Amino acid sequence: MQPFSWYLNHVVIGAKETNLPTQYLAVIESIECIEDLNKHRDSEQRAIYN
Numbered sequence: 001m002q003p004f005s006w007y008l009n010h011v012v013i014g015a016k017e018t019n020l021p022t023q024y025l026a027v028i029e030s031i032e033c034i035e036d037l038n039k040h041r042d043s044e045q046r047a048i049y050n
Helices: 005-017 022-029 039-047
Strands: none
Touching (some): 005 039
């Protein structure tokens, strides 16, 4: 099962905020994700960081 892109975005931002090693961050960023067909939910989740 692949995560939604907005969820992976949460994980990447958290990894950067906690200064995880760049190698670990690269592994996280390489995870394949899918787009959420619920555009409202996608927008709400991404708006958390704006």
